Amino acid sequence: MYRFGHFGVSLLVFAPIGFLLVTAGAVELAFVTGATMVWLSTLPDVDHKLPYVTHRGPTHSLLFAAFVGGVFAAVGVFLERNLGLVVTVDGVGTVGLGAFGFLLGSVTVVAHLLGDVITPMGVNFLWPLSTKRYSLSLTPAKSTVWNYGLFALGVFAVAAATVVAIRGL
Numbered sequence: 001m002y003r004f005g006h007f008g009v010s011l012l013v014f015a016p017i018g019f020l021l022v023t024a025g026a027v028e029l030a031f032v033t034g035a036t037m038v039w040l041s042t043l044p045d046v047d048h049k050l051p052y053v054t055h056r057g058p059t060h061s062l063l064f065a066a067f068v069g070g071v072f073a074a075v076g077v078f079l080e081r082n083l084g085l086v087v088t089v090d091g092v093g094t095v096g097l098g099a100f101g102f103l104l105g106s107v108t109v110v111a112h113l114l115g116d117v118i119t120p121m122g123v124n125f126l127w128p129l130s131t132k133r134y135s136l137s138l139t140p141a142k143s144t145v146w147n148y149g150l151f152a153l154g155v156f157a158v159a160a161a162t163v164v165a166i167r168g169l
């Protein structure tokens, strides 16, 4: 997908996560999660700019999702150990920033892969173990209707999740 399509899919994936976090009283964590997921929603497409890296190759895989999760986990552990950052959530207790960082980094990449798997070119989730590309072939990546439609849907989902989380049904 293009940029706005990826923003949309990331918002759609974030909506239920944000809902759970806000319901648990972790509004700041929800904000950080949503902002990070949107900010880095097109991170795997950095492969357009990297020499020797094929598009939708290494950076469009579950291995890359785990790698980015690892980097985020390291940042989380650093913030915890060296800067003394402690995040607590009502009813849950202290949130381990290493584990939280891993989940945030990997979900951010997986959301991008979901945005690309609906296009005919598909995604090789299991790179480098496999060469099989998975595709739902729903729309070409450049479709204006799909890109802006997904964006609108994502904004709506996050707005609805926020309202329901704060006000209840």
Ligand SMILES: [Zn+2]
Residues within 6 Å of the ligand: 001, 044, 045, 056, 060, 112, 116
């Ligand atoms: Zn991509």
